Amino acid sequence: MxxxxxxxxxxxxxxxxxxxxxxxxGAIAAGCRFYAGYPITPASEIMQRMARRFHExxxxxxxxxxxxxxxxxxxxxxxxxxxxxxxxxSGPGFTLMLENIGYAIMTETPCVVVDVQRAGPSTGQxxxxxxxxVMEARWGTHGDFEIIALSPWSAQEMFDLxxxxxxxxxxxxxxxxxxxxxxxxxxxxxxxxxxxIQVYERERSAGLAPFGSEADDGVPPMPAFGQGERLLVxxxxxxxxxxxxxxxxxxxxxxxxxxxxxxxxxxxxxxATEPYMADEDLDVLxxxxxxxxxxxxxxxxxxRQAGIRAGxxxxxxxxxxxxxxxxxxxxxxxxxLIPEMNQGQVVREVQRAMAGNANRVHLYAQTNGExxxxxxxxxxxxxxxET
Amino acid sequence: MSRQLYGYFxxxxxxxxxxxxxxxxxxxxxxxxxxxxxxxxxxxxxFVSGIGCAGWIPSPHYAxxxxxxxxxxxxxxxxxxxxxxxxxxxxxVGGDGDIASIGGNHLIHAARRNTDLTVICANxxxxxxxxxxxxxxxxxxxxxxxxxxxxxxxAFDLCRLVEAAGATYVARSTVYHVVHLVKVLKNALQHxxxxxxxxxxxxxxxxxxxxxAASPTDMLNLYxxxxxxxxxxxxxxxxIQGKILIGEFVRGGRA
Numbered sequence: 001m002x003x004x005x006x007x008x009x010x011x012x013x014x015x016x017x018x019x020x021x022x023x024x025x026g027a028i029a030a031g032c033r034f035y036a037g038y039p040i041t042p043a044s045e046i047m048q049r050m051a052r053r054f055h056e057x058x059x060x061x062x063x064x065x066x067x068x069x070x071x072x073x074x075x076x077x078x079x080x081x082x083x084x085x086x087x088x089x090s091g092p093g094f095t096l097m098l099e100n101i102g103y104a105i106m107t108e109t110p111c112v113v114v115d116v117q118r119a120g121p122s123t124g125q126x127x128x129x130x131x132x133x134v135m136e137a138r139w140g141t142h143g144d145f146e147i148i149a150l151s152p153w154s155a156q157e158m159f160d161l162x163x164x165x166x167x168x169x170x171x172x173x174x175x176x177x178x179x180x181x182x183x184x185x186x187x188x189x190x191x192x193x194x195x196x197i198q199v200y201e202r203e204r205s206a207g208l209a210p211f212g213s214e215a216d217d218g219v220p221p222m223p224a225f226g227q228g229e230r231l232l233v234x235x236x237x238x239x240x241x242x243x244x245x246x247x248x249x250x251x252x253x254x255x256x257x258x259x260x261x262x263x264x265x266x267x268x269x270x271x272a273t274e275p276y277m278a279d280e281d282l283d284v285l286x287x288x289x290x291x292x293x294x295x296x297x298x299x300x301x302x303x304r305q306a307g308i309r310a311g312x313x314x315x316x317x318x319x320x321x322x323x324x325x326x327x328x329x330x331x332x333x334x335x336x337l338i339p340e341m342n343q344g345q346v347v348r349e350v351q352r353a354m355a356g357n358a359n360r361v362h363l364y365a366q367t368n369g370e371x372x373x374x375x376x377x378x379x380x381x382x383x384x385x386e387t
Numbered sequence: 388m389s390r391q392l393y394g395y396f397x398x399x400x401x402x403x404x405x406x407x408x409x410x411x412x413x414x415x416x417x418x419x420x421x422x423x424x425x426x427x428x429x430x431x432x433x434f435v436s437g438i439g440c441a442g443w444i445p446s447p448h449y450a451x452x453x454x455x456x457x458x459x460x461x462x463x464x465x466x467x468x469x470x471x472x473x474x475x476x477x478x479x480v481g482g483d484g485d486i487a488s489i490g491g492n493h494l495i496h497a498a499r500r501n502t503d504l505t506v507i508c509a510n511x512x513x514x515x516x517x518x519x520x521x522x523x524x525x526x527x528x529x530x531x532x533x534x535x536x537x538x539x540x541x542a543f544d545l546c547r548l549v550e551a552a553g554a555t556y557v558a559r560s561t562v563y564h565v566v567h568l569v570k571v572l573k574n575a576l577q578h579x580x581x582x583x584x585x586x587x588x589x590x591x592x593x594x595x596x597x598x599x600a601a602s603p604t605d606m607l608n609l610y611x612x613x614x615x616x617x618x619x620x621x622x623x624x625x626x627i628q629g630k631i632l633i634g635e636f637v638r639g640g641r642a
Contacts, residue, residue, distance in 0.1 A: 066496040074467030228430040234455035
C-alpha cells in the first residue's frame, strides 16, 4: 500500500514506439491488469497493444466490450474487484463514457481514461488531431466535481504520464484522464523505459468507512469485493459506509465538498508545468500543451534568434489548472499567447489566472484538423511584439 | 419472512421502500431462500443492480458486497468484476427498464459471451419509480402514464430474446408462483455460464391501478390466471393461446 518500487515488465532500454503503444506499455508498467475498450480511431492501437501484451504476459484481463458505455462500466466493476483498470477512446466514445465517469467520481473509483482527441464535433475527422475535448473532460459529466487531467506531448510522455495517471488515480481514488491528441498518439519516436517504476497502490484497509474520512480533504481506504467487507457502493449520495442518503442535505454537502477538496487541497502534488526560457521578463510568453507545445518550443527558439524575448510555459497537467505557474510567469510577460487546436478553451483558464491582466492574453485558434506549425506560432509572436 | 434468514439482510435498512403490494419484496426473499438452500457464503457473493425500484432489492438490503450502478449498466459493471475476480459469485438484479430497455445491449452481449453471471430481471411491465410510463415490456393496449389510449407497441419476450442471444440458462417465473420461483433461482445460481431469470413482479401502484388490477391480490390473480407452465403447454397447445409461459426454457451446459 502507498508508494513502492516495482520492477518494469520490460528490460530497460530504448524502444521505437507509437504514442498509443507507449501509453499501453506505461499502463502495464504501472500495474494495469484490466483493460476494456471499444474500437475507435485514433485510439484503437492502445487497445490492440493491451490485448497482445496481456496475452504474451499470461496475466491481465482484456475484454472488447459492446460499446464505450460498457467499457467504462466494466473498468469500474474491475477496479472494485481490486484491479488497476483502464480504457482508451476518442471524442465520440469519451462522450459516451461521461455518465459512468461521473459514477467513478461519486464512488471514488480509481481508473484511467485515455482520450486521444480527434477533430470534432461529432464524427468530425477521425484521423486528424484536435484539442477540442479539454473542457469536456473538465465539465462533461453532470454535477459538481474536481478532476485530474494530464497532457502528454511526446511518445515518451504517453508512457510516463500514463504511469503517473495510475499513481494519481490510486492515490486520490479518482478517474484520471490522459488527454492526448491524434498527433501524439500516432507519432512514432524513441521511448526510454527504466528498470524500476515508482508505483502507488490504493489503501485497502478493512473495517474503516470506505466513503468517509476524518479530514475534510481525506482519501478513505478502498477494500475490494470479496474481502468480506460487505461493501455498499452506490452512485446515490451516501454516508461514509455507503448507505444511500437521498434527501439528507448535510450528507450531500459533506460528500461533495470532500470529493472536491481531496483534489484541491493536494494541487501542489498534482500540478506539473515545464518552463522553457521563461524565467525572465518577456515580450511574449507562450502557454501551450500537447503536440502544440512542441511547435511552440521551436517557435520560441526561432523568436529568440530574431531577438525577441520569448518563452514557453508548457502545461503537463490541464486540471487542476496551474494558476500559480501561469500567474508567476505571466506577470513578467507583456503578452501571453495560447495556441490551441480548438477555438479557445485553455485560454479562458489563463485569462482567469491572469485576472486583472486578461487583456495581455491572446488566443491563436486553429481548427482545420492540422497541427499548428512552428512558423505559424512564430508569426503570431512577431505580430504581438509589433503591435 | 422467516427470522432465521435475517442474517442475510442488513436489517437496519428495513422497512423496505417498496409500495404495498409490490412484488419485489417477495423476489427479495425468494432469492435469499435460494441462496440459503445452497449454503452460499455471502462474503463470496457480489450483487450488482442499477436504477429503478428493482435496483433496491439487493442494495442496501442484502448483507453482501453490493454495487448499485448507473441506469441500465449493471451487467456491464458485473462483467468487469467477474472477469477480474472469477471467484466472486456475481448476481445482477434489475428491473425491465434497466435490464431490457436502456441496458438491452449489455443484456444480449453478455448472453452472447455466455459470461458466468446470474441475471434476474424483475419485470413489472412498467417504469414504476418514475411514475408509470410505458416500457419495452408493457403489453399492447395497456394503459400507462404515457399511453393513455393504450400501448400501440408490442412487448419484448425477454426469454426468447436472451435465448436467441446465446444464454445457456433461461427461465421465467412470477412472484405468485413462489415455490417455482425459488426453484428456478436456485438452478440459475448454480448454473455455470450466463443464466437469465425473468420474474414477473407485481406493480399495483402503477400498472395494476391503470389496468383493472388495482389491488395486490388482483395482480397476483392476474399472474395466476395468465401463466401456464411449460409442461402443461407441451400437452395442450390450445391452452397457451394468449398466456404467458413459465418454466425453464434453456438448461444447457457451458457452450
